[in-house]
Amino acid sequence: MQFTAKDIAFMLNGTVEGDPLVAVNHLAKIEEGGAGSLSFLANPKYEQYLYTTDASVVIVNNSQELTAPVNTTLIRVDNAYGAFTLLLEKYNTIKLNKSGIEQPSFIHTSAKVGTEPYIGAFTYISQDVVLGDNCKLYPGCYIADNVTLGNNVTLFPGVKVYFDCVIGNNVVIHSGAVIGSDGFGFAPNADGTYTKIAQIGNVVIEDNVEVGANTTIDRATMGSTIIRKGVKLDNLVQIAHNVELGQNTVVAAQSGIAGSTKLAENVILGGQVGIVGHINVAKGTQVQAQSGISRTITEEGKKWAGTPAIAYANNMRSNVVVSRLPELEKRVNELEKIITELKKKGD
Amino acid sequence: MQFTAKDIAFMLNGTVEGDPLVAVNHLAKIEEGGAGSLSFLANPKYEQYLYTTDASVVIVNNSQELTAPVNTTLIRVDNAYGAFTLLLEKYNTIKLNKSGIEQPSFIHTSAKVGTEPYIGAFTYISQDVVLGDNCKLYPGCYIADNVTLGNNVTLFPGVKVYFDCVIGNNVVIHSGAVIGSDGFGFAPNADGTYTKIAQIGNVVIEDNVEVGANTTIDRATMGSTIIRKGVKLDNLVQIAHNVELGQNTVVAAQSGIAGSTKLAENVILGGQVGIVGHINVAKGTQVQAQSGISRTITEEGKKWAGTPAIAYANNMRSNVVVSRLPELEKRVNELEKIITELKKKGD
Amino acid sequence: MQFTAKDIAFMLNGTVEGDPLVAVNHLAKIEEGGAGSLSFLANPKYEQYLYTTDASVVIVNNSQELTAPVNTTLIRVDNAYGAFTLLLEKYNTIKLNKSGIEQPSFIHTSAKVGTEPYIGAFTYISQDVVLGDNCKLYPGCYIADNVTLGNNVTLFPGVKVYFDCVIGNNVVIHSGAVIGSDGFGFAPNADGTYTKIAQIGNVVIEDNVEVGANTTIDRATMGSTIIRKGVKLDNLVQIAHNVELGQNTVVAAQSGIAGSTKLAENVILGGQVGIVGHINVAKGTQVQAQSGISRTITEEGKKWAGTPAIAYANNMRSNVVVSRLPELEKRVNELEKIITELKKKGD
Structure with a gap:
């Protein structure tokens, strides 16, 4: 060009x-x-x-x-x-202007493919799948039974979508991402073994979402793991079963969100953040990279840092003191000595 | 239905x-x-x-x-x-009731496939592979030379198993997981470069194990990386070469275990935990999410937290003080001032 | 044998x-x-x-x-x-002595393949790709338009390389790694949504590099994300857009490096390390597992630990004090009581 x-x-x-x-x-x-x-x-x-x-x-x-x-x-x-x-x-x-259906690919006779598709070689489209218009599925993708894709969806090579998942319009998913794998649910038995709890829900990804390479989003135990409109997920992110991410929430690489946690809209997570299960995180919350959120956050628009996370400014101040803790301890030792002497004198 | x-x-x-x-x-x-x-x-x-x-x-x-x-x-x-x-x-x-052998798939003439298989399109089964009965290999899986699978094994789309690995009965492996990739072994040279140490061992996965999406388990340098019966691994977990995980051990998402470390049975790791190489972790140990285990744990059934991890209860108490460290430091400053004055008076 | x-x-x-x-x-x-x-x-x-x-x-x-x-x-x-x-x-x-071109594979008529290739079944080689001599591409790999590979390159099953990327000689890339996915670049809009910034750069991987399983290396926004000669990356590592890794740098599993950061040669990162964007890290720097580097490091050959990282030895000393912080706080409480009494007496 x-x-x-x-x-x-x-x-x-x-x-x-x-x-x-x-x-x-x-x-x-x-x-x-x-x-x-x-x-x-x-x-x-x-x-x-x-x-x-x-x-x-x-x-x-x-x-x-x-x-x-x-x-x-x-x-x-x-x-x-x-x-x-x-x-x-x-x-x-x-x-990215690919088009047509390359061979060999696998398209089940019951699948519906919209107008202007690109379906790369070695891509697999299973039973009862519905693809909207102008969908581009690069080579080596896998779309399981009953999956629905909206219009203008781009799946880069090797994306896997498990059965029953629903993907909206203008969604982009990068290579190696896995959508709808089983949630991590096992019930402990008396003898120390675990029994798997079947994960029969799905994943719903709304419009304008982007999902990074090798990111994993687990299906719900029942109901749906939900990724709302405009969410952006970086690479190697883990979204557990029954999580809900609010509109326009942004998650940087290698962060993980545990089961059933709900993030409100416009939350921003730095890289390698962890969020425990079964909590809520308020609108506009920002979390510093490598932090761990261990309890519900109800106040909107605040910045957090540390593991377990505290207010960002407090964490910054505490970090400074942590680096001089050995010195602080010596000062306390010294004070104790002096005090002991003063007390002797006072007696 | x-x-x-x-x-x-x-x-x-x-x-x-x-x-x-x-x-x-x-x-x-x-x-x-x-x-x-x-x-x-x-x-x-x-x-x-x-x-x-x-x-x-x-x-x-x-x-x-x-x-x-x-x-x-x-x-x-x-x-x-x-x-x-x-x-x-x-x-x-x-x-998940798939059956039959879809085309195009690649099955080497020397491979043995048990009864009632499902082999999806674009799945590759290499030389001397042995599959037990009732194995389901979804589309786009890769099984290298000399790999053995037991009965009732399910590999979701895009699972890769390198040569010589051994997988037991009733094992489930989710999409994108990689079993048997090279351990991370490089010998430093005088000029700053590294020479690769060939990784010729394998991975052995025993019965009833479940492996999450995009999890990686490296082959041993020599001998075997071993995942014992009933182990459950979540998504994006890293298991390095020569690691051994004891029976019924559970590892949550994004945790990593470095080379040659041995976990006993019924250990539970939260998400994003890191464990250094060449140590042992006792039976029933529980590790809080985002913690780092840096030395051998011999006492059974205890809970740990923090980086480096200390006893869980101690970590909880220390965390509280960390958040008020700036205040603590000010109190020590104040004490020093008062003491200086008291000493003056006393002179 | x-x-x-x-x-x-x-x-x-x-x-x-x-x-x-x-x-x-x-x-x-x-x-x-x-x-x-x-x-x-x-x-x-x-x-x-x-x-x-x-x-x-x-x-x-x-x-x-x-x-x-x-x-x-x-x-x-x-x-x-x-x-x-x-x-x-x-x-x-x-x-690993595979050779020949297996069927079905997809090789665009415009692609150039060197001597002695191995191209596994279900591997896709797109338009204008150039492969050097003795390249082994295991099954299920994807090589996009205009990608160049040097001689003696081994791509294990399921490696994906996006368009325009350049890979040197003697490079080994393990299963599931993704090279050249879009950098995570989004411009915020007034209404809380984000507009994607097109990522039109590429990834350049120089000679003798090894990349671990399921590792992701994003393409540059413009220009190149560069992995210099002899770099070794473990599994599940994240390299963001416009990062540059110096010669012989080694990165252990699950570490992540944010956008535009430059590491000099012979840097060693432990596992689960995070490095923020837009900084430089000096030659020979070593970073302890799970640490977070939050600012430029100019002094060469030093060891760092903690989040945010401080000098390794200081971090070790601070960690010891952190574990007895509750006790330290009690000692300060006690000192304050005594001082109050002493002051009373002194009055």
């Missing part, structure tokens, strides 16, 4: 300053751009690079003033950041 | 109170049940719902007394919880 | 003491060896086993003196450990 400055200015409704015929074939940061790169400048912090960049073309705001000559061709637009984001998106759309 | 109250009472050897012809087609909690739901009441805590539920049928204990009229049809049995668990299991058995 | 002591002595350029015709068919530790085992003795700590082992053959150093009769056949060599390691490697090479 190769475009001229003029082509790109046309796409973005911008104006060219410099050589309209210079060609670009990839996108790069302004500080890393070379010949053939298309970059942008939006943050004034990076303005210095405008005069030194080797990028062939740089998109800038109409308001951008020049304080020295530039060696690159400029494209001026109203909103340089927005224009560049749009190009990123278009670029990606082209990259 | 649809059954009448009468059908179900017959299956459970119970008696119907209400409409014997009312039909149900799914299982639900009593507080969530609607038309067509079959629920149960065992825990007196939920008794209130018996009078308000919309479930079409509720299974109750023979001993259950009614203090108000009910709108639902009852099935009376000796043990409502046990009867319901039985139905869950039957439901699941029907859901 | 079966060899006589004489065969093995010939391979290792050693001399036989005992029965040259005794046959061995597997490798074992000296303390676990039985009939048919080949073992070695290098560490004097294990010398006792030389006189009691049931291994059929034991490789020993030429310098090894015998203080009692042995029941096993010895092979004497210059360096017993080195000789055994060589055998381990040879053994593994034989185990």
Whole structure:
């Protein structure tokens, strides 16, 4: 793919300053751009690079003033950041523009496939599955019996969806993610063994959710594990049975949420956070990476840190003291000695 | 699938109170049940719902007394919880009742497949593999050379088993789990590089083990990584080379056990626990979520928490003080000031 | 596979003491060896086993003196450990000696495959992919458009590589690893929803890297996520977008590194470590398991521990005090009481 400055200015409704015929074939940061790169400048912090960049073309705001000559061709637009984001998106759309049904794939005769599908080779679509329109299932995916997918769903290679799960519109699931595996439910017996409790619920993923690579979301024991609209899960996240994640909640990599816990909307979890089972977490709660939430949080919009988590600011202060605990203990030892002497004198 | 109250009472050897012809087609909690739901009441805590539920049928204990009229049809049995668990299991058995060998699959001519198999499309069974009877290998599984599976083994889609591993009877492994990948063994060289130490051992999984989605169990350097009878591993768990897990040990999600460590039987690990390599953990040990075990535990049946882990009760008490450490430090500052003054006076 | 002591002595350029015709068919530790085992003795700590082992053959150093009769056949060599390691490697090479292109597999007509390939069934090689010589792609792998692999690359079953990624020579990637999934980048909107930021960069993996099972390495937003020569990643590790790992850096299982962070060469991370985004970590840094690195480390070759991490030795000392914090607090309480009394007296 190769475009001229003029082509790109046309796409973005911008104006060219410099050589309209210079060609670009990839996108790069302004500080890393070379010949053939298309970059942008939006943050004034990076303005210095405008005069030194080797990028062939740089998109800038109409308001951008020049304080020295530039060696690159400029494209001026109203909103340089927005224009560049749009190009990123278009670029990606082209990259992911697969279509058709490849062979060998396995599509059960009872399955319903919407319009404009992409079904990669070695993908398996089981009995009574319903796929909406414009679904892209990359190679090696597995969709079990009775699963429903909405429109514009993208499953990257090797996604597995167990039976009865329901996935909404515009959902993106990355490679190796597992949706609907059995919840971890075992009843202890008197002899120390465990009896499995059958997990017959499902997972419901609402619209506009993104699920990271190798993330696991367990089916409910009964009822549904629910991932509400707009939730974003990073890689290697664990969502246990009967959990509910509120709208637009964001969970960073390697965090885990134990069974039946409910997070309200717009919660943000850092990486490697753990949340115990059977609690509620209030709207807008933010949890520092590696923290552990061990009880229900009812107050909205607060930041937490530590294991077990306490208010973020308190945790910061406590951490400082933890690092000088040996010294603090010595000071207490010293005080005790002095006191003992003072008491002797006082006697 | 649809059954009448009468059908179900017959299956459970119970008696119907209400409409014997009312039909149900799914299982639900009593507080969530609607038309067509079959629920149960065992825990007196939920008794209130018996009078308000919309479930079409509720299974109750023979001993259950009614203090108000009910709108639902009852099935009376000796043990409502046990009867319901039985139905869950039957439901699941029907859901997972796949059989036959789908095409395209890859079965090496030297492999031996037991009676009543299910081998899904895109599953690969390599040289000299032996599968017991009634094994279900869902689509996209990979079984390497010389692997042996017992009877009644279920591998969900995309399970990978490396060469020479041995899996017992009644084992269930969820999607994306990897059994027998190389242990993490590298010898440092003088120039800062590392030389790989070949990992030629295997993994042995005994009977009645369940392994969660995307969990990884590494092969031994030499000898075997051993998962004893009845062990239950949750999702995204890491078991390193030469680890041994004792009978009926339970490991919650995202925990990791480093190389050559041996856990005795009936150990319970919470989520995100880490255990260092080359130690032993005594029978019945319980470890709080997110804790780190850094040395051998010889005393049986104790609870541990924290990183590094200390006795659970001590950890709880220390956590409380950690949260008021800044205050404690101020109190020591204050004491030092007072003491200095007292000493002056005393001089 | 079966060899006589004489065969093995010939391979290792050693001399036989005992029965040259005794046959061995597997490798074992000296303390676990039985009939048919080949073992070695290098560490004097294990010398006792030389006189009691049931291994059929034991490789020993030429310098090894015998203080009692042995029941096993010895092979004497210059360096017993080195000789055994060589055998381990040879053994593994034989185990992994797959070749040819199995059917059904999917190889796009535009893809270039080097000499001596192994391409397992159900593996998918997309448009414009270039594979070097002697690449082994086990069954169920997925290689997206424009991916380049060097020579002698081994991808175990079910590895997924997204488009545009570049993988060097002698790279080994274990089952279920995902290379090049989207970085976790979302811009918050005023209404609480998030807009995805397209991730158009790639992942570059240099020579001699090993990647563990189910590990995930995200593509850069722009530019490259870079894994330098000789890096070793264990299982279930998370590498976020635009991270750079320096040469010969080693990361143990379940650790995670957040976006844009750069680790210098020869860094060692224990298991379950977390490192925040946008920082640098100096050469030779070592981080204790379960620790959290929250700020740039500029001093080389130091050990760190704790969350947030402090110098290793300080963390060890602080941990000891943490475990007796309740006692420390009581001592401060007691001091305050005494001081109050002393002050009264002094008045």
